[in-house]
């Protein structure tokens with residue numbers, strides 16, 4: 382704001398100073414000076430860009446699907462971010478700590494553009510083969526790298542290869558997000574196939590597994606977005622998918638389950654003092670998944 386005022390003052394000065402070259406250059410210098418002196422100190426001027434506010438999407442009502450991208454950030458990730466931005470779609474990135482360290486600016490961009498950044502371990506080891514301390518280290522180092530890069534700490538993790546057990550669950554201490562659709566993009570490296578599977582297979586509440594480190598995967602995403610939207614799906618981050626669901630540390634989630642189950646799983650019984658009002662009619666009928 383102050384810079385704007387200073388520029389305006391400079392411009393007025395320029396106008397008032399007339400047309401002589403000397404006058405003009407003096408006026409320009411004065412304008413520059415005004416801008417310079419109008420600058421607040423560096424610390425206060427460097428306002429941190431903020432992520433967009435969270436969206437309120439009720440995936441209990443809307444048909445939601447989450448696109449998830451693992452193993453990056455890598456050389457194709459920025460192009461993917463461009464694609465998502467152009468389409469107004471938010472996704473979830475399960476990042477590797479060691480890649481975050483290499484490309485912190487890409488992780489920062491993910492956060493600033495409303496995507497969710499989640500933990501996929503430091504170096505993609507099979508966590509079931511590590512000690513509890515080893516698992517904790519893989520998770521903690523990645524948390525720290527993301528925090529350093531983008532100022533946020535992931536709340537969700539995905540074990541590499543989907544390999545997990547009790548020890549991993551306990552040591553990681555975060556909800557474990559797997560998937561309902563494995564596109565096998567890493568194996569086929571085929572954009573047409575990636576699009577076909579990504580459009581055709583997800584159901585309501587589905588979580589789709591892709592890898593943004595493969596070019597054909599990024600190539601297919603514009604088609605996937607278009608196709609899923611055409612099928613009536615709202616594309617959301619995993620956090621948005623489960624916005625109204627309490628995710629438990631160590632539990633495994635592969636999709637948003639049928640809402641009848643979620644509503645009856647943990648809240649106090651209807652009619653009890655803390656519970657919802659007594660059910661009436663069709664609202665309580667179980668819904669198809």
Ligand SMILES: [Zn+2]
Pocket residue numbers: 451452501505541542
């Ligand atoms: Zn992976």
